[in-house]
Amino acid sequence: MNNILQEIEQPKTNAQEGVLTMNALESEAIYIFREVVAQFERPVLLFSGGKDSITLVRLAQKAFWPAKIPFPLMHIDTGHNFPETIAFRDKLVEELGVELIVRNVQDAINQGKVIEETGKYASRNMLQTTTLLDAIEEFKFDACIGGARRDEEKARAKERVFSVRDDFGQWDEKNQRPELFDLLNGKIDLGQNVRVFPISNWTELDVWSYIESEEIEIPSIYFAHQRSVFLRDGLIWSAEDEVVFRAEDEVVEERIVRFRTVGDMSCTAAVESNADTIQKVVAEIRDSKISERGARIDDKRSEAAMEKRKQQGYF
Amino acid sequence: MDVLKIATAGSVDDGKSTLIGRLLYDTKSLTDDKLEAIKKSSEKKGYDYLDFSLATDGLVAEREQGITIDVAHIYFSTPRKSYIIADTPGHIEYTRNMVTGASTSQVALILIDARKGVIEQTYRHFFINNLLRIKEVIVVVNKMDLVDYAEEVFEDIKANFEKLNTNSTYDEQNVSYVPVSALNGDNVANKSEAMSWYDGETVLERLEKIDSVTSNDIDFVRFPIQSVIRPKTEQFHDFRGFTGKIYGGSLKIGDEITVLPSLTKSKIKEIYFYDKVFDRASPGSSVTITLEDEVNVTRGDMLVKNDQLPIVNKEISATVCWMDNKQLRAGSKYFVQHNTNRVLSKISAVKNTITTDFSGSRPSEGKLDLNEIGEIDIKLSKPIFYDSFVANKANGSFILIDEQTNATAGVGFIN
Numbered sequence A: 001m002n003n004i005l006q007e008i009e010q011p012k013t014n015a016q017e018g019v020l021t022m023n024a025l026e027s028e029a030i031y032i033f034r035e036v037v038a039q040f041e042r043p044v045l046l047f048s049g050g051k052d053s054i055t056l057v058r059l060a061q062k063a064f065w066p067a068k069i070p071f072p073l074m075h076i077d078t079g080h081n082f083p084e085t086i087a088f089r090d091k092l093v094e095e096l097g098v099e100l101i102v103r104n105v106q107d108a109i110n111q112g113k114v115i116e117e118t119g120k121y122a123s124r125n126m127l128q129t130t131t132l133l134d135a136i137e138e139f140k141f142d143a144c145i146g147g148a149r150r151d152e153e154k155a156r157a158k159e160r161v162f163s164v165r166d167d168f169g170q171w172d173e174k175n176q177r178p179e180l181f182d183l184l185n186g187k188i189d190l191g192q193n194v195r196v197f198p199i200s201n202w203t204e205l206d207v208w209s210y211i212e213s214e215e216i217e218i219p220s221i222y223f224a225h226q227r228s229v230f231l232r233d234g235l236i237w238s239a240e241d242e243v244v245f246r247a248e249d250e251v252v253e254e255r256i257v258r259f260r261t262v263g264d265m266s267c268t269a270a271v272e273s274n275a276d277t278i279q280k281v282v283a284e285i286r287d288s289k290i291s292e293r294g295a296r297i298d299d300k301r302s303e304a305a306m307e308k309r310k311q312q313g314y315f
Numbered sequence B: 001m002d003v004l005k006i007a008t009a010g011s012v013d014d015g016k017s018t019l020i021g022r023l024l025y026d027t028k029s030l031t032d033d034k035l036e037a038i039k040k041s042s043e044k045k046g047y048d049y050l051d052f053s054l055a056t057d058g059l060v061a062e063r064e065q066g067i068t069i070d071v072a073h074i075y076f077s078t079p080r081k082s083y084i085i086a087d088t089p090g091h092i093e094y095t096r097n098m099v100t101g102a103s104t105s106q107v108a109l110i111l112i113d114a115r116k117g118v119i120e121q122t123y124r125h126f127f128i129n130n131l132l133r134i135k136e137v138i139v140v141v142n143k144m145d146l147v148d149y150a151e152e153v154f155e156d157i158k159a160n161f162e163k164l165n166t167n168s169t170y171d172e173q174n175v176s177y178v179p180v181s182a183l184n185g186d187n188v189a190n191k192s193e194a195m196s197w198y199d200g201e202t203v204l205e206r207l208e209k210i211d212s213v214t215s216n217d218i219d220f221v222r223f224p225i226q227s228v229i230r231p232k233t234e235q236f237h238d239f240r241g242f243t244g245k246i247y248g249g250s251l252k253i254g255d256e257i258t259v260l261p262s263l264t265k266s267k268i269k270e271i272y273f274y275d276k277v278f279d280r281a282s283p284g285s286s287v288t289i290t291l292e293d294e295v296n297v298t299r300g301d302m303l304v305k306n307d308q309l310p311i312v313n314k315e316i317s318a319t320v321c322w323m324d325n326k327q328l329r330a331g332s333k334y335f336v337q338h339n340t341n342r343v344l345s346k347i348s349a350v351k352n353t354i355t356t357d358f359s360g361s362r363p364s365e366g367k368l369d370l371n372e373i374g375e376i377d378i379k380l381s382k383p384i385f386y387d388s389f390v391a392n393k394a395n396g397s398f399i400l401i402d403e404q405t406n407a408t409a410g411v412g413f414i415n
Helices: A024-039 A051-064 A083-096 A105-110 A128-139 A204-214 A278-287 A305-311 B016-026 B032-044 B060-065 B092-103 B120-131 B151-165 B203-209
Strands: A014-016 A019-021 A043-046 A073-077 A100-104 A143-145 A162-165 A193-196 A225-232 A235-238 A253-259 A270-272 B002-010 B072-077 B081-089 B107-113 B136-142 B174-179 B222-229 B241-245 B256-260 B264-273 B276-278 B286-291 B302-305 B311-322 B333-338 B341-354 B361-363 B373-386 B397-402 B408-414
Touching: A024 A051, A024 A143, A024 B002, A024 B222, A024 B241, A024 B286, A043 A051, A051 A083, A051 A204, A073 A105, A073 A128, A083 A100, A100 A105, A100 A128, A105 A128, A204 A278, A235 A270, B002 B016, B002 B092, B002 B120, B016 B072, B016 B081, B016 B107, B016 B136, B016 B203, B081 B092, B081 B203, B092 B120, B092 B311, B092 B408, B107 B120, B120 B151, B136 B151, B136 B203, B151 B174, B174 B203, B333 B373, B333 B408, B373 B408
Parallel strands: A043 A073, A043 A143, A073 A100, A143 A193, B002 B081, B002 B107, B107 B136, B136 B174
Antiparallel strands: A014 A019, A162 A193, A225 A235, A225 A253, A253 A270, B072 B081, B222 B241, B222 B302, B241 B286, B256 B264, B256 B302, B264 B276, B264 B286, B311 B373, B311 B408, B333 B341, B333 B397, B341 B361, B341 B373, B397 B408
8 A cells, every 4th residue: 555655756855765855845835725725715726827827736736635626727818828828728627627717808808997008018917907806706716826936026025925905906015914934814804815825935946846846747838949039129029929019120030939937928028948848948947147027028117017016906 | 955944134234135135146046137127226326336235125115215124035046955035124113024034934144233243133133033943043244344354353243242142041052153244245155355364154155054954843743734635536435634734753654643632542544745655754744644543633633642742721821922003912812823723812911021132021011012022821712732832833833813803913932
């Protein structure tokens, strides 16, 4: 019966003579997942199809095995997704046998709740907030689990693991609950909800190393491929989809690129790379001189761009 | 990879942010675009050096006021280890932030301005590290460049700190001293040429040698139950797994255990991590355990070894750090969250207020204000199973949750 592991090759989990000493970050994330399910009635995992939310799904599988993941996944679809991401999402959900909820930013635009941005830097990233808050209200979710990490951006560096939002989804950064030891306080009033960040303490490299050691499948656009692109402001943009605004004088060329983050296509730039395997991607990240969000134009609007979005209820 | 958590406390003046920025820079953890942003911002402010504090002070208010007002988490790594810094302000009105940052850290960096020496703030930082029982303390004497890198200055400060250390009630604590110029990078990651008289470790060398697993907990295992897993599928029809994180010691298959509070006895049948069974699991692991017998176990219960029972009581005495604007008053009600238990309780007495400079305590007048530390008695509506904080950090600490606002109002360390 005892299938004792003598040797685990994964660098993050050590097994010596059947002794488990777990990767501290993985253990922390699993602990957080279990607290969410114990402390809340209607949790949901916010799934974007990106590597961080895919990592969350694996951690949730581990936290509740041999039971199924005990909450649905929800995708706030900007309508500007890479087609590879959507195909990947649908396959994953089918394999897991969990419920997938999709809510579309396009619906909010059609209803006149939000107005589409126009121009060179137009993006639907900001517009997601309205759709997300509507969906939280529709399903009465009290905990939304997300893949945000503190190393991503300086306003996120102050984010709590259980981050309380008011009825309007607002983040009150000056009045956050202190989090001590492993003690997570999930007590909220009706109408409030909590954003939960199980991989708060992971870095981009931690996530990639985990994907490598766990052999987690991720969408193909994370790996080097040939793509029609154009250059703007020193960043490489996909020319293969019409949602990415391209001026007439911006010349299309073929390059070998990959994406480091997979967000709204209109604000996610590619990087030049030959990393076509997970091992090569990990090596590339290890030596990288540019931060992950360096290729996210939405953070460059001002020094406080992220903090402002978060106060308004952005993920 | 090994993860080491570090607590820092200090004000903007003593160069804490600069030290952190320097650690990031010297370990090549600052990417080009972040460095570029720092350069731009430094130039805009008219500095002729790189203001590394811009890499760490996250919120708009902090940038405006030039201070750090919350706990910020900063990440850097070396080929050997990943580091997480919990960066907090050093002023007395941020005591709660310092306590929060220290609660999850294994190492504390205490910064001293070489020109000022040991000051009131130093006392407070060290006191908190003592209270939270942080095993490794590195005293960083910064701004050595402003005192001509003089050895006597460093030795004087070291002697003064050692005097302070005689107040410590925590004998196992390791204190080390490093003379540094964070601005110029002396003894942060690279050995200082200007201070050839110093033959000790740099800050980074010291950090690299610290073992993140070492703890002060006595070897009594505590397994608070987070949830019960019953898949009810055909394949796992009778599976009843108890999930939780292991504290204090290891658990192994065959261990004879007692369930608290029922005092039912059983044996560990399997220890699962995901779909694999392990013989033994170490502290810190989040696992799923099955038992030989069908016993009633729910969230809030705890598994311990038969000969290592914790204290079971409805009345506890604790040292608390108060974190809420609303005063703590004797007679008021709060939820005590202890491990996975949440129990309504009444504050039966606020006995004293402890000064954070090792000078002792004064009468409390039955209340504690925000950022004050004091000793209290609590009466719980049902018993909890606990150890003293000194014996087991996880099983000897709790938070107090305000009944009305749900705020985390305070943290307690059981005496």
